[in-house]
Amino acid sequence: MSTRFLSLVIIFLLRTGLMNAGVTQIPRHLVKGKGQEMNLMCKQDLGHDAMFWYQQDVNREIRMMFYFSNQQLITNETASSRFQSGFHKEKFNLKIELLQLEDTGTYFCASSK
Numbered sequence: 001m002s003t004r005f006l007s008l009v010i011i012f013l014l015r016t017g018l019m020n021a022g023v024t025q026i027p028r029h030l031v032k033g034k035g036q037e038m039n040l041m042c043k044q045d046l047g048h049d050a051m052f053w054y055q056q057d058v059n060r061e062i063r064m065m066f067y068f069s070n071q072q073l074i075t076n077e078t079a080s081s082r083f084q085s086g087f088h089k090e091k092f093n094l095k096i097e098l099l100q101l102e103d104t105g106t107y108f109c110a111s112s113k
Contacts, residue, residue: 011016022046023111032099042109042113049113053085056106061076 023044031039042050050069056062066085067075073085084095096103 020084025107025109032083034099034101036099038094038096038103040107042086042092042094044090044092044111046111047090050089050111052110052112053092053094054108054110057102058089058104066092066094070086 011088026041051081052067055065065078068087086093
């Protein structure tokens with residue numbers, strides 16, 4: 001009998017504040033397998049020009065991944081080309097291709113004037 005090893009990449013999405021806080025992440029919870037693709041969307045209705053994606057890894061370290069301001073990518077702090085981001089009006093998407101175990105963590109977005 002063979003033993004199968006299942007690798008899961010667990011993605012936690014942080015939703016803070018009240019239900020009408022102005023920034024929403026979709027989906028709220030996500031569990032994917034190693035090698036799969038992940039798509040997250042962040043929407044804000046506050047009229048802010050800047051939006052951010054952050055990752056908090058399993059060691060509790062937080063790092064900024066992407067920063068868009070006035071429709072332009074200002075900072076891309078991700079080392080891997082597997083991480084991509086796109087901004088359109090008030091939506092800020094995050095895509096990770098070929099998920100790896102080190103991608104496990106909490107992902108959250110924010111907006112600012």
